[in-house]
Amino acid sequence: MGDERSKKEKGASQSDPLGLHHSDHLGLVLVSKPLEGNNYGQWNHAMRIALSAKNKIGFINGTIKKPEDNDDTFQTWERCNHMVLSWILNSVDSNIAGSIIYIESANDVCNDLKGRFSQGNDSRIFEIRQEITELRQGHQSASIYYTKMKPLWDELYSYHDPITCTCDGFKGLVEREEKE
Template identity: 25%
Template sequence: MEQMIQMFQKLNKLNNQTENPTSVKISEKLIYHNYTKWCKLMHVAIGGRGRLSHITVVPPPPSDPNYVQWEQRDAMVISWIIENIDGEIVNQFLDYTTAQSLWLGFERLLGYGRDELQIFDLSSKAATMKQGNDTIETYYGKLNMLWKDIDRRMPNPMTCSQDITEFNRYIQRQRLYQFLNGIHDNIDKERREILNSVPLPMVEIAYATIKREITRRRIMNGLSSLGTNPSDIGSGLATRNKAFQKSREEDDRSKLRCTHCGGSRHIRKDASRLWDTLSGGTIYRNSGPPPRHRQAGPAARPT
């Protein structure tokens, strides 16, 4: 029983540490040009600790009976945010009294007024990007990074669930066009097949289809994904099979013995097919059954 109590106490202590950590650190500190990425990372970090309402919901009034407790938690959220701001700009954000007002301050100073130009630049790059010398994986990865940057700066503006779905379909269709427009022309057949599909596939599915076709062509053309020529693989297997078959034949003949000459590895009826026989340093062809080999002298000749 005591062990159970101790275990629950440890779990409770661990949960308190998780819900109220003294510090939160993300991979990047806020500077002028990384606001969108930093905002996303910080949003996830705060939400993962159950304090997302402190930056998204209007603070309770001071007359609220739980205001003191809320204020303590809000101060902790502010400290999480402040410690993830670069030292060169942190002084601009020290006068905010709540986490929500601080979050809105970031949005006013670093969000609006800069994003339209960035969205234009990112959209132009995505619309004109070509595969070029890149692999299909690299090309799609670059496009996907641009799309994510655009989404962070220009989220779905719809509020109705049906409108949100229709807007996402529209964006998916535009990105499918961008992806197919940039791939090499030797994939034109597969590109036309995708565009003729009803309904149009998502861009991720189109990418997977194109990637499979390119991989198939590499294999058929002798360029396997492992960098080994498939014909070499086939030749190696054929050579191993021949060697194995020859080894089995030799094992099978090792038990044979000729009743005519007393030799091994053949029988009497095969004697007429024996190849050139070496005798006394001279090679001659024996057209008939070989004679019994004499045991005396190196220059022994057939009788």
């Protein structure tokens, strides 16, 4: 019975967004390529995956709200928020880090970065389409060529809002896009 309770307590702490794992530390780098400005879409996606895996996505999407200063959970929230801020600072170029170092919440930092770097989506979409057009298989194997092409298509797709339509015309559009 005691073993069952300790397992449940362990599971509960791992699922608590205000909990920290013993491997979490301020110097942790969550993404392999830092934000340099022109790679915001890829960086943002990778960072969201990493923070979701650590059960901290709520700190950047605003679902984990800052409690009042006199709330019992304030210090725990602040500690986790600072941890997430540290992870973000570790995953951006030093010039970008200098421009966000004084922002107090992870959510505000992410909103600031989105406001600055997601504005260039149209130009990035153009660049991706140009790269796709210019990419040639040449003497490369089909798998190497596909490996270079797939991330371009995936990134391009990530810039488009999903279309919600259930009509037959939409099915044809999906099939056409798959063929492309």
